[in-house]
Amino acid sequence: MSWPRVRDAGDSALLLELEPVIDESVNQRAIAIAAALRREPIAGIRDVVPTYRSVAVHFDPLAVDVEVVRDAIARARSTPAIARDSRLLEVPVTYGGDAGPDLADVAALVGVPADDVIARHVSREYRVFMLGFLPGFAYMGSVDPAIAVPRRASPRTRVPAGSVGIAGQQTGIYPMESPGGWQIIGRTELAIFDPQRTPAAVFAPGDRVRFVRRETSGTRTPAGTPGGAESPAYSTGRALTVLSPGLFTTVQDSGRWGHQSEGVPVSGAMDWFSHRRANALVGNRPDAASLEATLLGPELRVEHSATIAVAGANLTATIDGAPVAMERPTSCSAGSVLRFGQRHSGARAYVAFDGGIDVPDVLGSKSTHVRSGLGGCNGRALRAGDRISLGAAEPPRVFRHTSSNEIDVRGGARLRVLLGPQDELFSPEAIRTLLQSRFTISTASDRMGYRLSGERVTRSDGGEMISDATFLGAVQIPPSGEPILLLVDRQTVGGYPQIATVITADVPLAGQLAPGDWIEFEQCSRVEAIAALEAREAAVHAID
Numbered sequence: 001m002s003w004p005r006v007r008d009a010g011d012s013a014l015l016l017e018l019e020p021v022i023d024e025s026v027n028q029r030a031i032a033i034a035a036a037l038r039r040e041p042i043a044g045i046r047d048v049v050p051t052y053r054s055v056a057v058h059f060d061p062l063a064v065d066v067e068v069v070r071d072a073i074a075r076a077r078s079t080p081a082i083a084r085d086s087r088l089l090e091v092p093v094t095y096g097g098d099a100g101p102d103l104a105d106v107a108a109l110v111g112v113p114a115d116d117v118i119a120r121h122v123s124r125e126y127r128v129f130m131l132g133f134l135p136g137f138a139y140m141g142s143v144d145p146a147i148a149v150p151r152r153a154s155p156r157t158r159v160p161a162g163s164v165g166i167a168g169q170q171t172g173i174y175p176m177e178s179p180g181g182w183q184i185i186g187r188t189e190l191a192i193f194d195p196q197r198t199p200a201a202v203f204a205p206g207d208r209v210r211f212v213r214r215e216t217s218g219t220r221t222p223a224g225t226p227g228g229a230e231s232p233a234y235s236t237g238r239a240l241t242v243l244s245p246g247l248f249t250t251v252q253d254s255g256r257w258g259h260q261s262e263g264v265p266v267s268g269a270m271d272w273f274s275h276r277r278a279n280a281l282v283g284n285r286p287d288a289a290s291l292e293a294t295l296l297g298p299e300l301r302v303e304h305s306a307t308i309a310v311a312g313a314n315l316t317a318t319i320d321g322a323p324v325a326m327e328r329p330t331s332c333s334a335g336s337v338l339r340f341g342q343r344h345s346g347a348r349a350y351v352a353f354d355g356g357i358d359v360p361d362v363l364g365s366k367s368t369h370v371r372s373g374l375g376g377c378n379g380r381a382l383r384a385g386d387r388i389s390l391g392a393a394e395p396p397r398v399f400r401h402t403s404s405n406e407i408d409v410r411g412g413a414r415l416r417v418l419l420g421p422q423d424e425l426f427s428p429e430a431i432r433t434l435l436q437s438r439f440t441i442s443t444a445s446d447r448m449g450y451r452l453s454g455e456r457v458t459r460s461d462g463g464e465m466i467s468d469a470t471f472l473g474a475v476q477i478p479p480s481g482e483p484i485l486l487l488v489d490r491q492t493v494g495g496y497p498q499i500a501t502v503i504t505a506d507v508p509l510a511g512q513l514a515p516g517d518w519i520e521f522e523q524c525s526r527v528e529a530i531a532a533l534e535a536r537e538a539a540v541h542a543i544d
Contacts (some may be wrong), residue, residue, distance in 0.1 A: 002017050006013075010418055022129065023053070031205050032080065036079040037057060037072060037076045039056065043058045043064065044063030047259075047459060052468070055469075061504065089203065090210050090212050096114060100164070100184055102183040105183070106166065112147075120144040123396055125208050125210050127209075131201060134193075134282060135259075135264040135265075136456045137172055140171050144476075154185060161176045162187045165182030167182040174192075237388050246297045250291070251294065253290070253367050258366075269290070270292065272508055274509035275311075277539075278309045278352035279352045279356070289357035294349055295348075302335070304333050307351050310324055310352075315346060315349045316340060324338070345512075353390050355391030359376060410519030414415050415522070416529065417502050417503065418451065421498055422498050427459075430457050437455040444517045449476070449490055450487065452485060452519060455528055458477075467494060472502075473486065473487075473501050474498035
């Protein structure tokens with residue numbers, strides 16, 4: 001197999017792969033190529049993400065032709081991989097005790113005293129190869145082989161912010177509280193990620209890091225981590241009050257593009273079509289923020305007169321007891337109460353208000369990413385008592401007729417895919433299994449991804465893949481052989497190969513599925529994928 005090479009990652013991303021090794025010179029080439037691509041004046045490129053040994057380029061396939069992106073990648077490949085003036089950053093760490101609960105276990109595993117583990121950890125200068133897993137989480141290497149220990153057999157459900165861990169020959173710092181399986185040997189008070197700061201992440205690919213032992217306690221939560229007051233900020237203008245939040249209702253828009261290289265997930269609406277459609281119905285721009293209600297909708301009091309529209313899942317919306325028609329703009333007066341009842345179809349309803357949901361932008365987006373506490377209402381789902389601002393109302397529009405463009409899934413969906421970017425790791429038989437089987441969405445599914453049960457899809461070999469960029473709609477295959485369909489809240493990098501990627505036009509179908517629903521995959525061509533996307537985009541605005 002020759003390197004470098006460019007692989008399709010669905011219809012809206014390409015992956016440039018360099019040699020499959022974790023090596024400083026290869027990583028430096030990836031960083032240099034990514035920097036060159038960011039300098040290209042090409043409208044439509046959404047994100048450029050360097051990893052250990054690749055560069056992912058995310059783009060809008062309706063705004064820029066894939067061949068233009070390929071040509072840009074080819075030009076960027078000729079960029080000399082000259083090491084930039086990398087920064088040397090020192091990180092003070094308190095080792096052991098409550099700050100480093102796994103230090104004694106690591107020492108026992110490698111057969112040296114705990115002080116020797118610390119001495120070896122601080123004796124090296126580490127390279128930041130890439131960011132991912134969590135916003136601001138830097139994958140650093142290489143750890144002294146004498147203390148390189150595997151991940152914990154059972155991951156913790158809660159790892160405090162600032163925790164310093166080891167996993168094999170990698171070391172890293174948890175920027176915020178999170179589940180995690182790395183061996184925790186210490187903690188720092190340095191604020192690793194702060195969305196109010198520019199740049200938000202302390203580390204960048206290519207940086208050098210040295211850990212410095214600190215003797216005093218360092219167990220308090222680092223400053224600058226996401227979070228804030230319990231009630232979201234709002235203006236004194238138009239607003240709505242949450243009487244009941246429903247099962248899981250969040251503020252979403254078109255997503256937080258441009259920050260995946262800092263480990264920040266894109267997030268955004270699970271069903272981008274219904275989100276955009278609801279906005280179009282009330283006269284908003286397509287990327288205005290709306291509410292995404294999952295399975296069981298909220299109860300909301302509209303404090304000022306507004307025009308609303310509901311698209312996506314039919315959760316039996318009413319205003320003051322009167323039915324609200326799906327896919328129709330509906331006027332409501334001050335004090336009206338919007339409620340939802342029985343679920344008839346779909347999984348996620350989008351409620352748009354004229355003027356949009358007016359919460360603060362975080363890294364250029366209002367979208368909520370709950371795991372990292374970013375966006376929306378202080379990075380969380382709505383709660384009873386929240387008061388949410390609405391933007392300034394636009395002049396009223398007159399609607400004579402509205403075409404019905406509802407995303408209707410009942411029990412399951414057939415999703416079209418392009419193979420790749422790592423399909424070569426699978427045999428033709430494994431690919432046939434993927435394309436000829438029906439899978440069921442398990443209850444262990446969320447906005448990060450759907451875990452699918454059914455036929456096992458196995459790799460051609462049992463080797464581990466170097467962690468690489470992940471893509472919206474990618475079908476990831478873990479060692480169990482049970483596929484995972486990656487969705488909007490996915491981590492920006494992952495260690496499992498992606499056998500195929502759902503086309504952009506069919507991502508909204510996936511967004512309307514729920515645990516217990518079925519999924520089948522069907523291979524299509526890029527030409528078919530773009531035609532389907534053009535038709536879907538035209539339907540957003542099919543309003544007469």
